[in-house]
Amino acid sequence: MITLTADIVRSTNKKLTMPTLTIDNQTITVPEGKTILEAAEALGIVVPHFCYHKDLGAVGSCRMCAVTVHTGPMPGLKMACLIPVEEGMVVTTGDDASATFRERVGEWLMLNHPHDCPVCDEGGECQLQEMTISSGHGIRRYKGDKGTYTNQDLGPYVAQEMNRCIQCYRCARTYKDYCGGRDFGVMGSRNRVFFGRFKDGMLESDFSGNLVDVCPTGVFTDRTFRFKSRSWDLEQADSVCPHCAVGCATIPGGRLRELQRVCSGDNPQVNASFICDRGRFGSGYASHPERPRQARHKDQNISVEDALTLLESQIRTAVQQHGPEAVLLLGSDRASLETNWLLQRTAKHFGCRVPVLNAHARRHQTAQIAAFDFSDRLASLEDVRNSDLVLVFGVDPLAEAPLLALALRQMVRKQGRVLLYDPRPVELPCEFDHQAFSPAGLQELLENGGVEGRHLRDLLGQAQRPVIVAGADLLGPLGLQSLHAWASGASNAERSCQVYPVLAGANSFGTALLSLPEQDDLLTRLESGKVKALICVETDPLLEAPHGERFSAALAQVDNLVVMDYLPTPLSTNAGLFIPTCPPVEDSGTFINNEGRLRRFRQVIKPGLSLARTGAGEHPSREFTLITPGGDPLPAALVLQRLIRQEQELSELHRHLAEDQPRLKELPTITPGAPGKRVKPAVTRPQKTDKLPEQPAGTFQLVVSPARYGSDLFSRFAAKLAPRLTSTRLYLHPDDLFERGLKDGEKAVVETDFGSFRLTVASRPGMAAGCALVENNGDCPQLIPGAGLSYCHIAPGGADE
Amino acid sequence: MHVVRGIRGTLQPFWVTLRNMFRKPVTVQYPEEKQQLPERYRARLILTRDPDGAERCVACHLCSAACPVDCISMQAVEAEDGRRYAAWFRINFTRCIFCGLCTEACPTLAIQVTADFELAGRDLLKLVYEKEDLLVDHCGTNSNYNFYRQSGIGVSAPRGRNPGEAPPADVKDLMP
Numbered sequence: 016m017i018t019l020t021a022d023i024v025r026s027t028n029k030k031l032t033m034p035t036l037t038i039d040n041q042t043i044t045v046p047e048g049k050t051i052l053e054a055a056e057a058l059g060i061v062v063p064h065f066c067y068h069k070d071l072g073a074v075g076s077c078r079m080c081a082v083t084v085h086t087g088p089m090p091g092l093k094m095a096c097l098i099p100v101e102e103g104m105v106v107t108t109g110d111d112a113s114a115t116f117r118e119r120v121g122e123w124l125m126l127n128h129p130h131d132c133p134v135c136d137e138g139g140e141c142q143l144q145e146m147t148i149s150s151g152h153g154i155r156r157y158k159g160d161k162g163t164y165t166n167q168d169l170g171p172y173v174a175q176e177m178n179r180c181i182q183c184y185r186c187a188r189t190y191k192d193y194c195g196g197r198d199f200g201v202m203g204s205r206n207r208v209f210f211g212r213f214k215d216g217m218l219e220s221d222f223s224g225n226l227v228d229v230c231p232t233g234v235f236t237d238r239t240f241r242f243k244s245r246s247w248d249l250e251q252a253d254s255v256c257p258h259c260a261v262g263c264a265t266i267p268g269g270r271l272r273e274l275q276r277v278c279s280g281d282n283p284q285v286n287a288s289f290i291c292d293r294g295r296f297g298s299g300y301a302s303h304p305e306r307p308r309q310a311r312h313k314d315q316n317i318s319v320e321d322a323l324t325l326l327e328s329q330i331r332t333a334v335q336q337h338g339p340e341a342v343l344l345l346g347s348d349r350a351s352l353e354t355n356w357l358l359q360r361t362a363k364h365f366g367c368r369v370p371v372l373n374a375h376a377r378r379h380q381t382a383q384i385a386a387f388d389f390s391d392r393l394a395s396l397e398d399v400r401n402s403d404l405v406l407v408f409g410v411d412p413l414a415e416a417p418l419l420a421l422a423l424r425q426m427v428r429k430q431g432r433v434l435l436y437d438p439r440p441v442e443l444p445c446e447f448d449h450q451a452f453s454p455a456g457l458q459e460l461l462e463n464g465g466v467e468g469r470h471l472r473d474l475l476g477q478a479q480r481p482v483i484v485a486g487a488d489l490l491g492p493l494g495l496q497s498l499h500a501w502a503s504g505a506s507n508a509e510r511s512c513q514v515y516p517v518l519a520g521a522n523s524f525g526t527a528l529l530s531l532p533e534q535d536d537l538l539t540r541l542e543s544g545k546v547k548a549l550i551c552v553e554t555d556p557l558l559e560a561p562h563g564e565r566f567s568a569a570l571a572q573v574d575n576l577v578v579m580d581y582l583p584t585p586l587s588t589n590a591g592l593f594i595p596t597c598p599p600v601e602d603s604g605t606f607i608n609n610e611g612r613l614r615r616f617r618q619v620i621k622p623g624l625s626l627a628r629t630g631a632g633e634h635p636s637r638e639f640t641l642i643t644p645g646g647d648p649l650p651a652a653l654v655l656q657r658l659i660r661q662e663q664e665l666s667e668l669h670r671h672l673a674e675d676q677p678r679l680k681e682l683p684t685i686t687p688g689a690p691g692k693r694v695k696p697a698v699t700r701p702q703k704t705d706k707l708p709e710q711p712a713g714t715f716q717l718v719v720s721p722a723r724y725g726s727d728l729f730s731r732f733a734a735k736l737a738p739r740l741t742s743t744r745l746y747l748h749p750d751d752l753f754e755r756g757l758k759d760g761e762k763a764v765v766e767t768d769f770g771s772f773r774l775t776v777a778s779r780p781g782m783a784a785g786c787a788l789v790e791n792n793g794d795c796p797q798l799i800p801g802a803g804l805s806y807c808h809i810a811p812g813g814a815d816e
Numbered sequence: 817m818h819v820v821r822g823i824r825g826t827l828q829p830f831w832v833t834l835r836n837m838f839r840k841p842v843t844v845q846y847p848e849e850k851q852q853l854p855e856r857y858r859a860r861l862i863l864t865r866d867p868d869g870a871e872r873c874v875a876c877h878l879c880s881a882a883c884p885v886d887c888i889s890m891q892a893v894e895a896e897d898g899r900r901y902a903a904w905f906r907i908n909f910t911r912c913i914f915c916g917l918c919t920e921a922c923p924t925l926a927i928q929v930t931a932d933f934e935l936a937g938r939d940l941l942k943l944v945y946e947k948e949d950l951l952v953d954h955c956g957t958n959s960n961y962n963f964y965r966q967s968g969i970g971v972s973a974p975r976g977r978n979p980g981e982a983p984p985a986d987v988k989d990l991m992p
Contacts, residue, residue, distance in 0.1 A: 163968055163970075178969060633903070634906055
């Protein structure tokens with residue numbers, strides 16, 4: 016496999032030479048180590064190819080990219096993807112020799128093709144279709160039999176049709192080499208080469224959906240998208256995945272008012288060209304059957320205009336009668352940057368106190384450390400991929416930031432080293448050293464160090480491109496501040512030790528950046544009893560913040576509960592006034608990801624009940640109306656602008672935002688689909704940090720971890736992800752299990768600060784002793800990750816009734 | 817010379833009229849009398865069936881992609897045997913310009929033109945044809961063609977049993 020030039024240069028510190036070559040009479044200068052194919056692509060010359068992929072490299076197995084090299088010691092027909100450029104090289108792509116060769120290759124790749132394009136989902140975006148036509152092959156001459164295969168059932172996400180295979184090995188290279196999956200590979204010999212599992216079954220890797228994107232033909236297609244639409248009929252736009260804070264580039268596609276599929280976009284700084292299955296198959300939230308689409312006042316459906324008039328009068332009355340404290344506007348880390356900023360503007364407009372931008376106070380506080388203290392040393396995922404030493408503290412990458420796990424694998428493949436400190440039995444698709452530290456032990460390690468800490472700091476000092484990955488949920492403000500000291504200590508004049516914080520929500524960084532020091536947290540303000548109207552914008556503190564019982568109790572003193580949301584959360588059903596809004600695929604806006612990168616997304620589809628539901632599988636209605644059924648929801652940013660009667664174009668809004676927030680100066684220049692730019696660094700903002708609570712005797716440290724699927728609200732409301740959901744269990748170290756007299760599969764009662772739960776116990780040898788691990792996936796919605804260190808009692812739960 | 821030409825120009829039309837007065841008229845008394853149209857006349861579209869009686873249309877969307885006036889829409893679904901077919905298929909004949917590009921694009925010979933041009937009506941909605949209005953119970957032209965017998969994905973015959981196909985490879989066989 017060809018290693019990218021940038022890496023060669025960086026690792027050997029050789030001086031960069033730039034050979035100049037001529038391709039089809041056009042001259043280009045490229046960095047040394049680039050191949051003819053890459054140079055031709057830079058010139059805009061299309062050389063047909065299959066096995067070469069930007070992020071996978073080339074293997075020279077398809078023989079499609081033949082070009083003629085006219086100079087050098089061995090001129091002649093060469094594979095463009097394998098030959099590095101040389102000074103003075105002269106290449107032609109359209110000459111007779113190479114064109115005829117490519118036509119023959121096209122013909123032989125089509126020998127066994129089943130000619131079923133009309134029923135193939137790849138049709139329209141199939142590289143084999145394009146390359147066959149571009150190679151010039153048209154009429155089949157071969158008279159022998161076509162080879163066939165038996166397909167495998169690869170589970171609910173990926174459909175296989177092996178007869179279409181052209182043996183380019185892209186799938187195996189993606190699944191095994193790039194993503195580190197182990198249950199998929201190459202089988203057979205000679206013309207029986209087969210790509211699949213040893214036997215039928217769901218693909219185990221959390222990145223299995225990438226097979227669909229990389230396969231140049233229709234061998235692997237999206238089963239959830241089967242026969243739904245043709246690529247040319249889809250409404251597509253550059254978007255950002257809202258499931259976690261990595262901010263991967265995605266290209267969602269919708270048709271007939273339904274979000275039908277999500278493909279990976281390309282962002283070389285963030286996700287390269289891959290995304291995880293949670294992002295790809297977790298898109299059902301937008302067309303969830305229970306999604307609220309109608310504005311409502313006390314169980315009565317009203318129009319959005321009436322709702323806005325009502326809301327305005329409610330806010331004005333509350334402010335006039337009870338003062339600025341009486342109205343509490345609540346933002347969210349799944350709402351866009353624009354929405355959160357408009358909330359602040361709304362507060363100013365009505366003269367109420369500054370809004371709280373995140374219901375989860377501790378997560379918000381931690382995100383502020385990432386957004387302020389770390390702002391001059393934030394690593395991108397590309398930096399992680401190119402690092403030689405990564406220290407991971409308190410992160411389970413596959414659950415909290417799946418693409419981080421892929422980035423770690425790439426750096427390990429380049430001889431990098433990963434050291435991971437976490438109480439959970441973390442799995443990664445690469446080799447790494449895991450030390451199971453309890454949360455308290457981890458804080459101790461970061462604060463005081465000891466022998467292990469000194470050793471780690473030495474390693475950081477010696478490494479050439481060290482990166483620290485900091486899990487915000489588990490470490491909290493205290494841990495992140497300690498890591499800030501570590502990173503500053505390990506930096507020197509030549510290179511800085513970078514930090515990649517792992518935050519919780521798609522826009523956690525953005526809300527932290529916008530937050531004002533005087534905003535205070537949600538529960539403090541609610542429990543003061545002064546709040547008369549609570550306006551929750553795209554958030555449900557019952558599901559997204561700890562201490563839901565305190566929130567519910569405080570809600571009793573609130574006269575008016577106003578909710579704007581697009582998910583069928585419990586709070587939106589209980590709201591006195593409800594206004595429907597749009598998820599990111601139906602809205603244009605900005606998120607700021609973990610690395611402080613502004614990521615723009617563009618509206619993909621317009622809101623409305625999908626035809627699949629209004630037509631119930633039958634043809635569209637024969638009654639023609641101008642009203643879209645279920646088309647009431649408006650983007651939250653637009654709702655707020657109408658509320659304050661200042662409607663602006665998005666570009667104008669961005670200009671105002673950039674003027675108001677100097678750190679977002681670049682915002683107006685960023686387009687959807689572009690890699691996005693970083694926010695400007697800021698000065699450190701002082702944070703008050705609480706001391707860790709003392710551990711009572713006989714208790715366990717409670718570790719609430721997000722589950723890989725079903726922890727974020729988006730995937731909880733995505734029906735397609737149901738096969739991947741796991742039920743909540745209580746995981747204990749085998750020694751602890753034995754000590755408590757419990758056995759695998761028995762029930763136990765866990766008494767926590769957030770309520771008591773009766774769960775099935777399971778032993779996990781890889782985890783830290785003295786910890787009780789519970790995965791948050793909707794079974795126990797009261798247990799929210801990132802609530803801080805707390806302790807729990809565990810008692811046998813008796814037999815089932 | 818002008819005088820001669822003038823006289824000839826005046827008399828010639830009378831002569832032509834006089835000559836045709838005794839010929840049989842070509843005008844057809846439509847609608848009482850119907851005219852025999854050429855075989856390849858392009859008018860109302862139909863969805864034909866394959867020789868085995870199954871629907872030929874696989875809802876591949878090529879006709880709707882080829883349609884210059886966007887009058888065809890459909891939704892594909894999968895039958896239990898893996899066959900792809902149209903859940904609904906709609907042609908809006910108020911928009912159709914009878915160009916026949918859809919029939920040229922159709923890879924399964926499902927959509928075909930007929931010579932039935934009598935589509936005029938007062939109710940526009942009656943010209944929006946659904947699948948049941950379009951589907952006929954014959955093969956139209958090319959009565960021998962069945963798409964699934966040509967494409968090797970194991971729908972009309974088990975995998976590897978269509979004409980010109982080798983039986984499925986045993987991928988765990990390592991013999992050279």
